[in-house]
Amino acid sequence: MPQTAEASRLRRTLTSAPALALVCGALVSFGQAPFGLWPVTVLALAGMFHLIASAPNLRRAIGLGWWAGLGYIAATHHWIVMPFFVDAARHGWMAPFALFAMSAGIALFWAAAAALGFVAGQDRTARLWALAIALPLTDLGRAYVFTGFPWAPLGAIWLDTPVAQGAALVGPYGLALVTCLIPAALLTLHRHLVVSGLALVPALALAGFGLLRETQPAPDTDLTFRVVQPNAAQHLKWDPDYVRDFFDLQLTLTEAPVEGPSPDLIIWPETAVAYGLGDKAPAMKMMAAASNDTPVMFGVQRRKGERLYNSLAVIGAGGQVTATYDKARLVPFGEYTPYGAVLDDLLGIGNFAAEAGNGYSHGPRGQVLDLGPLGVARPLICYEAIFPQDAGSNNGRPSWIANLTNDAWFGDSVMPRQHLAQTRLRAIEQGLPAVRAANTGISAMIDAHGNVRERLDLKTRGYFDATLPGALPETIYAKTGNLPGILLLFALYGVLLYRARLYPH
Incomplete structure (x- = not known):
C-alpha cells in the first residue's frame, strides 16, 4: 500500500503542469541543430502555449513559462559545462551550478513572455495569440539585454527548409514570430478557422519566397x-x-x-x-x-x-x-570578467579563455x-x-x-x-x-x-x-536590421494589450 501511494505521488508529480512545461520546453529544442525536427518544436510549443494560456492566474502562468524556458535552455545550452572539464580538477565542480544558473537566468525571458501573454489576453484564445507575439519579443530581448546572448533563436529551426530564406526579409526574429503563430493557429483552428488560417499565411508565404530565392543564382567568384x-x-x-x-x-x-x-x-x-x-x-x-x-x-x-x-x-x-x-563582442566570464582583477583576488574567479583579471579588451x-x-x-x-x-x-x-x-x-x-x-x-x-x-x-x-x-x-x-x-543582392534585412521586427512585435502586442483593456474578461 505505501508503494502504491508513493507511485501515485510520483505519477502526479510527473504529470503536473510544471513537469509538463519542463518537458515541452525541452522538446522545443529538437528543432535546433543537429536534429532539425521543426514539427516537434511546433507541437511542443503548442503544448506549452496551452498550459500557460490555461493557467488560473498570472503567477501560475509565469511559473509555467519559467519551467518551459528552463527545459529549453538546459537542452540547447547543456554544452556550457564542457569548458569546466578542460581542467576538471580545478573547475569541474562548477559545471552543474553553471548549467543551472545559466538555464534559470535565461528562462526568465520565457517567464516574461508568459507574463506578457497572460496580461494581454482576456481569455484563453487571446492569451494564445499574445504568447505567439510575446515569445519572439523576449527572444529578441535575449540579443540585447545584459550584453546579449541570442543562442539557439527559435527561428533557426527552419534552417534546412525554404522558410529559412525568409531571414533575408524579416531576420531571425521575424522567423521566430512565424514559428510561434503556427502553434497558436493549430490550437484555435477549430473555433476561429479564418483567423487561424490567416496566421498560417506568413509561413506559407516565406516558404514560397524561399523556394524562389533558392533559384536565384549567385555566380562563384574567381577566388x-x-x-x-x-x-x-x-x-x-x-x-x-x-x-x-x-x-x-x-x-x-x-x-x-x-x-x-x-x-x-x-x-x-x-x-x-x-x-x-x-x-x-x-x-x-x-x-x-x-x-x-x-x-x-x-x-x-x-x-x-x-x-x-x-x-x-x-x-x-x-x-x-x-x-x-x-x-x-567578448564572451562575459570567458574572455573578460567585469571587475575581474578584484574577483580573481577575492574569489579566485578568473577567465577560462583569457588572462586572469580583466581579460581581453573590446x-x-x-x-x-x-x-x-x-x-x-x-x-x-x-x-x-x-x-x-x-x-x-x-x-x-x-x-x-x-x-x-x-x-x-x-x-x-x-x-x-x-x-x-x-x-x-x-x-x-x-x-x-x-x-x-x-x-x-x-x-x-x-x-x-x-x-x-x-x-x-x-x-x-x-x-x-x-x-x-x-x-546575392543586398537583402532587406541587411538594409533595415531588427528595427522593423521590433516595431512590428511591439505594435502587435500593443493591439492585443489595448483589446484586453477595452474588453476585459
Whole structure:
C-alpha cells in the first residue's frame, strides 16, 4: 500500500503542469541543430502555449513559462559545462551550478513572455495569440539585454527548409514570430478557422519566397580559399610542450600540395598562433614561407600597450602584417570578467579563455577589412557570429563573412553544430558567403543561401580548398536590421494589450 501511494505521488508529480512545461520546453529544442525536427518544436510549443494560456492566474502562468524556458535552455545550452572539464580538477565542480544558473537566468525571458501573454489576453484564445507575439519579443530581448546572448533563436529551426530564406526579409526574429503563430493557429483552428488560417499565411508565404530565392543564382567568384583545421585539443593547445607542434602542423597543412587552382588566401582558425602578434617575427616569416607568400588570415592575441586583444590578422609577402581586426563582442566570464582583477583576488574567479583579471579588451564594432583583390571581409570571431545585428557593417557592404572560431572548449557536443547553423543563418540574412575556420571543427565554406559547399567535420585534422561563392543582392534585412521586427512585435502586442483593456474578461 505505501508503494502504491508513493507511485501515485510520483505519477502526479510527473504529470503536473510544471513537469509538463519542463518537458515541452525541452522538446522545443529538437528543432535546433543537429536534429532539425521543426514539427516537434511546433507541437511542443503548442503544448506549452496551452498550459500557460490555461493557467488560473498570472503567477501560475509565469511559473509555467519559467519551467518551459528552463527545459529549453538546459537542452540547447547543456554544452556550457564542457569548458569546466578542460581542467576538471580545478573547475569541474562548477559545471552543474553553471548549467543551472545559466538555464534559470535565461528562462526568465520565457517567464516574461508568459507574463506578457497572460496580461494581454482576456481569455484563453487571446492569451494564445499574445504568447505567439510575446515569445519572439523576449527572444529578441535575449540579443540585447545584459550584453546579449541570442543562442539557439527559435527561428533557426527552419534552417534546412525554404522558410529559412525568409531571414533575408524579416531576420531571425521575424522567423521566430512565424514559428510561434503556427502553434497558436493549430490550437484555435477549430473555433476561429479564418483567423487561424490567416496566421498560417506568413509561413506559407516565406516558404514560397524561399523556394524562389533558392533559384536565384549567385555566380562563384574567381577566388580560391584554403581553410586549415589543426584539431588542437583545448587542454593541449596552450601547453608549451605542444604549442610548436600545433604551429608546425598548420604550416604543413598550409604548404600541402594543391590539386586545383592555387589558393588566393589561406585561413587559420581563432587563436591559431599562440606566440602573439609581432613579438615573434620569425613565426610570421615561417607562415609566409609555408604559404609561398600567399596571404594568410589567422587568429592571434595582440597586445597594444597595457591592453590585450583577441584578434584576427592578415599577413602578406615576407610575413608583413597587412590588416588586423580586434574582436568587439567578448564572451562575459570567458574572455573578460567585469571587475575581474578584484574577483580573481577575492574569489579566485578568473577567465577560462583569457588572462586572469580583466581579460581581453573590446575592439571597435562593425569593422571590415578591405583586402584588395580578395574583397572586403566582415570578420566575426567565434561568438560574434551569433549576433544577427552585428553581421553587417556601417562602412559599406562586405563581400564575404570571415568567421574564425575555436570551439574546442565544447568538445564533440551540439555546440559546434549549433554554432555552424547560426553562421549559416547570418549568410542568409546578409546574402553573403561565409567562410568558417574552426580549430576542431566544423570548418565550412557557406554560400549566400546558407548551404554548406565544403566542410571539415568535428575532430578532423586537415584542410580544404574551395571557391568562394558569390554574393546575392543586398537583402532587406541587411538594409533595415531588427528595427522593423521590433516595431512590428511591439505594435502587435500593443493591439492585443489595448483589446484586453477595452474588453476585459
